[in-house]
Amino acid sequence: MPMDTPLLDNGSENINNSGNAEEEEEKAVKFVERFWFESKKLWKIAGPAILTCLCQYSLGALTQTFVGQVGELDLAAFSVENSAVAGFAFGVMLGMGSALETLCGQAYGAGQIRMLGVYMQRSFIILLTTALIMVPIYVWSPPILQLIGQTDEIAHAAGKFALWMIPQLFAYALNFPMQKFLQAQRKVLVMLCVSAAILVLHTIFSWLLILKFGLGLSGAAISINTSWWLIVILQFSYILITKSDGAWTGFTWLAFADLFAFVKLSLASAVMLCLEFWYLMILVVIAGRLKNPLVPVDALSICMNINGWDAMIAIGFNAAISVRVSNELGAGDYRAARFAVLVVSITSVSIGVVALILVLSTKDYFPYLFTSSSAVAKETTKLAALLSITVLLNSLQPVLSGVAVGAGWQSLVAYINVGCYYVIGLPLGIILGFTFGFRAEGIWSGMIGGIGLQTIILVIITSIRNWKREAEQAEGRVRKWGGSIAQNQ
Template sequence: MEDGIRESLLHSKRKNRSELKEKTWEEVKKMWRIAAPTIITRVSGFGILVVTQAYMGRIGEIELASFAIVQSIIMRFVDGILLGVGSSLPTVCGQAFGAGKYHMMGIYLQQSWIILLTASIFMIPAFIFATPILRFIGEVEELSKQAGKLSIWFLPLFFYQLLAITTQTFLQAQHKIMIVGWASAFSFVFSMIFSWLMVDKLKWGVPGAMGSMNLSFVLILFTQIIYIFGGWCKDSWKGFSKKAFNELWPFLKLSISSGVMLCFEFWNGAVLVLLVGNMKNAKIAVSAFSICLNINAWVYMVSLGFLSAASVRVANELGRGDPKAAKFSIKVNLSISITVGVIFCILALVFGKSISFLFTSSTEVAKEVASLSVLLASIILLNSVQAALSGVAIGCGRQSLAACVNIFCYYAIGFPFGIFLCYVLNLQVRGIWAGMICGTAAQTLLLIYITWRTDWDTQVGKAMARLNSSIFQSSEELSSDDTSHA
């Protein structure tokens, strides 16, 4: 009798383990269907910037430093707004897809365009008046002048970001992101070939490097637009509609809180570069620090793939009304993200010095980069956790709470501590970055606590309320609307 009971228990345990393995494997596949092409897209897109920066380094140190100033201050400023305002789209599109309300995804996409295009009017002057702006905030005159000339070349990239952020999110929410991954990978190869041709062979210098960068991004955007308008998203894209102008306030409110969440996260890098630019030997400091930031940002593109996967999977499951599946998805995503983060952390420690020669031929800059490798490895590991947890917050529509965490950790802990280490203890660049790592660590711990304490049944209720609000309409109501099809 006892043997029979023991055998039954062992069988039950084996069955449970088998079911858990199968369930985990299914979730891993779902996650990688979103994360893998998103990582390819983001790594390739950022790779185009890295290729351009590498060629700017070959042209000259002042060109490399000015490129770093524009990318790290002006572009980070506008990217923070664009990515932030656009980050409300994963919440609403992901939950709509999970609930089977595909027809509303196209309306949300158009609402996002309306809000972002309106916001862009106030951001364009940052590129036009870059020199006086940089001069006003304390950058050295030589860098301010060169950066002002270079900033105009970033305008096409700005408009690419404005449209691509939303179209990629729209495709990602319905698990159709692979086309963007292929287009981005092709454009990355295109950028390497054309940069070599325009800079090394034709000797076109800065116009050649920047022109190649802009052409590469146009190719990615062109592919996305054709894919959406060409009939491959027939369930979610029904054409341009007047409905996009209805009830913009709820969408705008979520966009504003999303904007705050990501703006302060992106802007901290700009503030860091600004502080470094006011140190002694600014050219070396800015060049070395920008190389570290770019390595970190390139690895962060991988983490953003897990952020996107977490936001889509959590939003999908909340839209379906399944809190247990949402929690399980978070555990799987976080485990894989941390594992990948550990691998990149080790690589940063091993190849900290040699990788800098991809960006510069200066041994002085490379030596400075090597001295920052431990800090670089630390931030890479923290970002692997923080990104996944931020994706969970976006999937739930809890951007406002995450915004409060970001502001507190970066601006009440990170910057004050970094300035203290830099100027009081005279640790210079290392002090500033060490302070920001402390801020990121505090942010990660708070996000872990918030996620752990979340009532997922309540989050399902909020998702259902959002899905059943007046902004949602049936397909029959939508089809009777006065629309003009793309």
């Protein structure tokens, strides 16, 4: 009998090992199933959101292409107004409107559907007021542009064009709240259909007004203003007609309640997103201060153009994870919110790796798609390594910002952005570019350091955050800002 004991022990051990292996395999299968299920939810939001971003991004890009065929001064005026004046307004309005991603998403997850319409109206009030405050920037844009280094001729031409573009500013003020309102309910296909239809009409109108009828910049202004206001009108018509499944119950005086708290969250959102939105835009401005800046500025502009298109993918994921996190926290399911963050991080980084490989493998060829100058193409090729790192970092960083918006961490991330971008990254870039003579590569390298540091900090914060407490805070936020609506339901 004693001789049989080891055999029995080995058999038990084999059985236990076999059982453990089966358990591990079952866990792996369940993880894959959960990952696939969450990915489908993610892509249902991210896919249309990415295409919507591309359509709206293309409105200005296509118009710039037509304006470029009119004359050099017209092109310079359009480019400066579109990037400096309208770009500034776009960043502020998008940031202010992003407060709705937190509030509407969490209210939707909590089942407080009627609150979404009230939140949207509060955002209308705040953003329209902000637009009025920003009108002087458009009116006095010539001296502002001269102050940042533009020539008198370009500054005055861009300033005149900026006056014609004031209607676009107020379209932004109405568009972004409606988009966040629809996005929180996962009605992203509506936004895509509207944006795609307007893009087709915009292309035709821009060609007719700018080139066929010879209206130049005035034709560009008419075309862009009309397109943005058509987007606003069509989206609002959809909301009025469908009532958005009960999320819209009409205009109400409750929109004026709790405005101070709403303004604080809107300002935090604006600061957070604007600091990110303007960070790489500053790169080209700083490069313009280099000795003989024409070639490095052209090369950087090509790289930023590619980075801009790539960023549309990241912005789509930003929107998707913001919706997923806010919905799940609002519903009290913190585990689902945490898992959604894991899935979107793996997905976006995988796409970032593909983008990195694509940039590096085509670095000797893609510059010639944008320039016929061998000097500019050579400089762009030199910058390709930095571009590849940037697209990789930008695959994860906007996603983590979307997590922050969905959870309501805007104020915290705003402080992180100030420190990483403007206290560390920007000065480091200036030192490397000018003091150590690395020129454009040095400026960009320093700024990449800021992005990398910010990404690492956000990864740590997201990893150690108490998600159960976040769900409790989301419930409290819904109760606090729901007012009498929450009590009546």
